Structures are given as C-alpha cells and as structure tokens.
Amino acid sequence: MATDHLPVSGDFLNQRLAEKGLRFTSQRQHVYEVLLSQRDHPSADEVFMRAKQSKPEISMATVYNSLDALVKCGVVRQVNVDRGASMYCSNMNEHAHFCCDDCGKVFDVNLKDSPRVPEVDVSGKFEVRQIDIALHGRCTGTCEDCGRREAHA
Template sequence: MGKHDHESLTEALRRAGQKLTPQREAVYSVLLDKRDHPTVDEVFHRTRERMPGVSLATVYNCLETFVGCGLVRQVNHEREPTRYCPNLAPHAHFRDQETGRVYDIDLPPRMLETLRRILPEEFQTEAVEISFHGKRRR
C-alpha cells in the first residue's frame, strides 16, 4: 500500500470519526493489491496471510466501515456473496455467468446524469447501480 493510499485511508477514517487499526490497514491493502472484486471470504484468507490472527468478523467489520466511509463499493449480483471493489470512479459491473468473475465497465461522462433524469421528481436518488450479465468471449 503506497503512502498516498495510506493517507486516503487515514483521512477517510478520520472524516468518519473512526480509528486507524492494523486490521483496517491490512484489509485495505488487500483490496488495493488485487482489484478483482473479492468476496469477504477471499479478503479474509488474503488478509490472514499477512496477519494470521484476524477474525472473519473483523473482516466483515472493516469492509462495512470502508463502505460507510466511501472508500470501497459493494457489488451484489443476484444472490451471490457480496464482493468488494476499491474503484471509486463511476462505473458499471459486468458479471460473466460462466466464471462468476466481475469486470468494471467505465461509464461515459454524462451517463449517470442521463439515467438520473429518467426518475420522476419525487424520487431522490442516492445511488445508481448498473449491472450487466452474460458471457465474455475471450
């Protein structure tokens, strides 16, 4: 985890009134090191390699905290285990139904704006999720 990343973690935690802990640093660095939308379980195992004592509950806690701070996004597809994504730029997700793998899809600049505009005005949107699924030709 680079210095810059470390600072954005510290900064985001402070802004949300949360403490910096070794566990949070470890989990955050796991997310940054391999940006492949891991499940909680995957994050848990990767974190254990660096910090053998962490508990699953803590990994859940850390991830929830990060989502609350706006440091990472949750990615839910159907009923599958939740995945986590440190890509903060506006993007959609594509899930390959054959491998289960999730890909980030960049959105054109005005897309979210355009989408929001289709909502009747009594709906005040806080978040928009766009997800595709299908097959990815390799």
C-alpha cells in the same frame, strides 16, 4: 503479498474514516491495502484469506467490519450481482460491472452514458449517494472459462 509499501499514506484513509466518525485501525488499513493490492472483486471470504497471509491474527468478523467501514466512508464499493457472496471493489473511478451469467466472473466496464449522482432526479423523495450499475449477459471469448464451456456445449 506486496501490501507493505503501498501508496496508501494512511492519512488518506484516516481522514475518510474520521469524516464518518469511524476509527482508523491497523486492521482496516490492512484490509484496504489487501483490496488495493489486487484489483479484482474478492468476496469477504477471499479478502479474509488474503488478509491472513500477512496478518494471521485477523478474524472474519473484523474483515466484515472493516469492509463495512471502508464502504461506509466511500473508499471501497460493495458489488452485489447475484445470490452468492457480495464482492468488494477498490476501483472508485466511475464504472459499471459486467457479470457473466455463464462463468460468473465480474469485469469492470466503462459506460459512455451512465447516470451520475448529481444528475439523478428522484423528486426529492430520496437522497442518492451512489449509483451501482450491473450488466448481465455473457462474456464472449473474453475469458477462457466461457470459451471452454461453449466448446463443451
């Protein structure tokens, strides 16, 4: 996997972690690079498997710890769309997630008028840090899995 010469200066991550009082470690950097190198929505387990390819000694507990750290310092988003495993998304541009209830795949989508953090008024009761928008439905024709399933049905 091409996780070696990524444009992650390390300084960037280091600073983001430091801002939250978290330490920069090679494991966290590695997990981050794994996420950046393949921009889908892997589960912790999938991240673990990918991370092991170039860093075989990494442990599952560390993957969870690293993912938590990355989410906490705002360089990765945790995506929860269903009862299954949480997924992780390194696309920090403003976007929503579409989850197909038939095939289970998750896609990044841009919404024209999605609420933004500065715009959210929750009457002083809550301090909003992030907004997660998940769409549910079916991906019609977009993916071959759904096509197949409909062909069967």
